[in-house]
Amino acid sequence: MQFKIIENPELSKQMKRVVSNAKKELWIICPEITQRALKWLLKGVDKHLNINILTTTKSKRAVKRALKDLGLTTSSNVFLSDVLHAKILMNEREVVIGSANISARALWIGKRGSIELGLYMREKRVIDSLKAFARSIIEGRKLPEGVTIKKVKILYGPKDLSACLIDLFRKASQNVYIVSPFIGIEIIDQILEVINREHVRVEVITTMRKQDIKTTLQDLLAIEQLLKSDVDIRRLDTLHAKLLIVDKSIGVIGTFNMTFEGIYENYEVCIVAKESSLVEALTKWYFSILQLSKIYTKKI
Numbered sequence: 001m002q003f004k005i006i007e008n009p010e011l012s013k014q015m016k017r018v019v020s021n022a023k024k025e026l027w028i029i030c031p032e033i034t035q036r037a038l039k040w041l042l043k044g045v046d047k048h049l050n051i052n053i054l055t056t057t058k059s060k061r062a063v064k065r066a067l068k069d070l071g072l073t074t075s076s077n078v079f080l081s082d083v084l085h086a087k088i089l090m091n092e093r094e095v096v097i098g099s100a101n102i103s104a105r106a107l108w109i110g111k112r113g114s115i116e117l118g119l120y121m122r123e124k125r126v127i128d129s130l131k132a133f134a135r136s137i138i139e140g141r142k143l144p145e146g147v148t149i150k151k152v153k154i155l156y157g158p159k160d161l162s163a164c165l166i167d168l169f170r171k172a173s174q175n176v177y178i179v180s181p182f183i184g185i186e187i188i189d190q191i192l193e194v195i196n197r198e199h200v201r202v203e204v205i206t207t208m209r210k211q212d213i214k215t216t217l218q219d220l221l222a223i224e225q226l227l228k229s230d231v232d233i234r235r236l237d238t239l240h241a242k243l244l245i246v247d248k249s250i251g252v253i254g255t256f257n258m259t260f261e262g263i264y265e266n267y268e269v270c271i272v273a274k275e276s277s278l279v280e281a282l283t284k285w286y287f288s289i290l291q292l293s294k295i296y297t298k299k300i
Contacts, residue, residue: 012107022091032101038066085266117241157268179243184259234293251282
């Protein structure tokens, strides 16, 4: 399997290449899609390309307008799920899974944008599994089993995600690094169980934007409880990536936030990697954004 960790601005370029490389079929699975960003992404595609878009009711109008502007209405299918949170872009041979929505900020349509993280793969079994995942959502069927190739496993939430994360927390013996823009009180017990063990260090990089706190996207009660337990919390307000590293030997990259919705309710994709080069790349990326973050001091 070919895979590569990618971040902005390379992430948006790779997503554009996946679109350009599509010969017969393109899947866009994303909850938040803006008209401007979708037009940028699909500009120049073959008018006969079979385009399947799975999104939310919130993004339906923007998607329809973009497809109409590009003359792609007749070759496109639009499906809706309001508990969708997975972000997947794939053609017949390659896929990008990551944190980025189809928006100007996420795709860096401009000089800068949000901090995003994705994984690029070329593997037919992964593509087939992801298509089965999308069709299960569309048709209201049971989600498929995940797929494992060598030391990389693809899981789907909420079906298998919560059990996987709880198991990883329980097995942690040295350190746990959590990257999530939002932290929910519902997952605190699992994290505290790790913290209460001797010699296990827990670090969290998250956001503390005023608007997110006001709208309860960011749960201050969860943050305060972690602080009381001496968790090292770092603030990085441009963050939108999601990552978990356990003992520097297991890396989890996906589309889920560390919230109740992200772990127990939404349709998500989770990639659990034990392959050493991939874990090393994820760990290196973690420490690179750690340098950009600031210690949270409770001052919003």
